[in-house]
Amino acid sequence: MMKGSSRDSDYLDTIFKALGHITRRRILRLLAQRPHYPYELSKTLGFTSRVIIKHLEVLENAGIVETEAGERSLGPERTYYKLRAGFGLSTTILPNSFAVHLRPNTRITTIRARISLPPVRNDVRAVKILLNELRKIDRQITALEEKRLQLMNHRGLIIQKIENIMENCSWDEESCRLIRSHINPVDTGNDVSDEKPIEKVLDIFEKRFSGKASKKKDDKQEVRIEFD
Secondary structure (H helix, E strand, C coil), X not given: CCCCCHHHHHHHHHHHHHHCCHHHHHXXXXXXXXXXXXXXXXXXXXXXXXXXXXXXXXXXHCCCEEEEEECCCCCCCEEEEXXXXXXXXXXXXXXXXXXXXXXXXXXXXXXXXXXXXXXXCCHHHHHHHHHHHHHHHHHHXXXXXXXXXXXXXXXXXXXXXXXXXXHXXXXXXXXXXXXXXXXXXXXXXXXXXXXXXXXXXXXXXXXXXXXXXXXXXXXXXXXXXXXX
């Protein structure tokens, strides 16, 4: 979940600014394949080296790329640019939910799959097999994205129900603020560094509301919550 402190908000703004230019996104696509040096990027993208270096500086300042020295058989060493440790960035905008997720240093686990390819000489068949594999992966990604949107929408409805309850309850303001800071940090702008915010909310309930939420033996009334 996005952290809400001023420092982290500034960092998120820097990330969005760096990714907001189409040329920088094209540079990242090339660097995702392998490290490149500026002149090489300028030839591929059709810009001067000076323009490419300015874009690389923006990406470097955002912590997305970094430099490394590359040896040459003749002449001075070249400065190559490469991607830093990956990070995950996603946004969700729905009628009942708005969230920005930024997870730096995302660890990517490679899924090992056995794909039977024909001999190298039969390049058409080999590429066709790999394209079909890409199609399967794209379909799985689409299904996961649709499921994520459904869950985020449901999450937004639950948060809305919690807000409605807190607006009509007699809880102290500090308790409500703490709960809001963990279930919906984007709206409150509070610093939430815990990776399990809901567990923290439940811990708040245990400490602050254990007496009020205690069960009575003769209390048979059920709490019914309906979603539209």
